[in-house]
Amino acid sequence: MRIGPPWFLLVAPGLGALAGLLYGTLFDVGPLTGAAIRGAIIGMPILLYERRLLAPRLRDRIRALATPLFLIATVALYIGLIVIGNAVASTVLNKLFRFMYSARNAMLMTDTGLLYALGISALVVFVFRVRDLIGPGVFANLLIGRYHRPISEERIFLFLDVMGSTHFADRYGDREAQAYLGQVFNALALPVSRARGSIDDYIGDLALVTWPLDRGLRDAACLRCVFDFEARLAAEAASWRSRFGQVPQFRAALHCGPVVTAEIGLERHKIAYFGDVVNTTARLEALSKTLGVHVLVSADLLDRIGELPDDLIADDLGAHALRGRAEHLAVAAIRRRSSRAAPVVPLSSRAATG
Structure with missing residues (x-):
């Protein structure tokens, strides 16, 4: 298993929290703190999976599939991670922060929330697939334009x-x-x-x-x-x-x-x-x-x-x-x-x- 840099364990929930804040801002779903916590807990497993820190063998098998099958398998996996992450986030928010009236209500996910999570997930899948096809280093350097001018x-x-x-x-x-x-x-x-x-x-x-x-x-x-x-x-x-x-x-x-x-x-x-x-x-x-x-x-x-x-x-x-x-x-x-x-x-x- 590849062990990522220690800072990634902070970056992963941070990126998830940003996605949660964006959702909370766009759809006015309640306190932004709750949206950020929910986003961090839902997003972290997906990012850890992409860094081979979660289910690395499964990830490698999915990565080896043809692109259409890769997209279907990855989105299906993301849906599972989103549902599980939402349940965990809802329990944390209800038990520790008293969000929602009951743990059962807290675990419910709106259609808008699911579509938003899937949209973000699809974007992540697309970016990582392009990254795989042209190479991580090349992708990053092309993205930031490091070599647009010869160095x-x-x-x-x-x-x-x-x-x-x-x-x-x-x-x-x-x-x-x-x-x-x-x-x-x-x-x-x-x-x-x-x-x-x-x-x-x-x-x-x-x-x-x-x-x-x-x-x-x-x-x-x-x-x-x-x-x-x-x-x-x-x-x-x-x-x-x-x-x-x-x-x-x-x-x-x-x-x-x-x-x-x-x-x-x-x-x-x-x-x-x-x-x-x-x-x-x-x-x-x-x-x-x-x-x-x-x-x-x-x-x-x-x-x-x-x-x-x-x-x-x-x-x-x-x-x-x-x-x-x-x-x-x-x-x-x-x-x-x-x-x-x-x-x-x-x-x-x-x-x-x-």
């Missing part, structure tokens, strides 16, 4: 390639391959979310994940994301074998550096990154295949991270020539530390090996 920033890029997808397609067909890759990328979503990254694009069997530099460096979040994904695949190995006959394997390459980030497109907006760091990360992903390395990281990124988490170890692979780059790039393989692993070799001083 220079430093970012971390992860290219994650699903191995053997072409062979899988040859064996089982394109439809089954699409279902397979879809499930792989669905499984990747939670580790990326936990690491506070953003899946910015899917290119065939490759996922492009990015972080602002400071966010990806914090507690080596960009590396933890990769190994969290690996652990999830291993934990669900039986399910993968039962459904697809194999457990997904992948290669990952990570690099960081300056880029120009800009919002492009007129009818279909997209946030794009311009700079050598993107191409270099793609070359590193190709190099990882040549070297037979599971997780390959540039020395530039490792130097920024500093001390690795205790459960990870870096194996210095020297410097390598990359197509399109004049200078060699020092790289390292990252793996989990075993009980017999040797101490980490510092990567600050590396000699080019050609």
